[in-house]
Amino acid sequence: MLTLPHARILYYIMGGIAILFAILCELDIVPPAYLHADSAEEHYRLDITCILITLLNTYTALRLPASTRAKKQLAADKRKHALIQCKSAILMTVAVYINLAVYYGTLRSTALYCLLISLIGFVFCYPKQLPDAENKEK
Numbered sequence: 574m575l576t577l578p579h580a581r582i583l584y585y586i587m588g589g590i591a592i593l594f595a596i597l598c599e600l601d602i603v604p605p606a607y608l609h610a611d612s613a614e615e616h617y618r619l620d621i622t623c624i625l626i627t628l629l630n631t632y633t634a635l636r637l638p639a640s641t642r643a644k645k646q647l648a649a650d651k652r653k654h655a656l657i658q659c660k661s662a663i664l665m666t667v668a669v670y671i672n673l674a675v676y677y678g679t680l681r682s683t684a685l686y687c688l689l690i691s692l693i694g695f696v697f698c699y700p701k702q703l704p705d706a707e708n709k710e711k
Contacts, residue, residue: 580655580662580700587666588695591673598677608678620683623675626668627687631694634664651703658700665695 597603610616637643638657646653668691676684 574652575655575659577655577700577702580659583659584662584700587662591669594673605677606680610679616681619675619679620681623672623684623687626671627690630664630668631690634661634698635694637661654703655700662698662700665691665698669695
């Protein structure tokens with residue numbers, strides 16, 4: 574069963590992979606501008622893809638713990654809280670990875686803005702305890 578410490582370790586690993594990829598691209602170990610979008614149409618498609626993935630994943634990831642389905646699962650079994658938190662972080666990580674790859678692949682500012690929005694959402698997906706568990710400890 575996935576516990577809260579395991580979910581936090583996974584969160585740090587996912588963030589570390591994104592940081593490692595960015596460092597590799599900044600040091601030119603992975604050469605930037607590896608996506609060759611030659612036409613304006615291809616740039617437009619990449620920009621729209623980044624925007625849609627950012628909007629959909631950010632909204633879904635941040636609303637997932639408060640959804641009715643998640644509340645029903647928590648009512649049935651409190652141990653699923655870490656799994657729900659982990660799913661939320663994974664959704665944001667997908668957006669971060671795609672935006673990171675497109676930004677360093679094209680070096681366009683739209684992907685950079687989407688990456689920044691995704692990173693802010695990723696920070697808010699940090700796995701935390703249930704509010705009920707905090708009140709019982711006090």
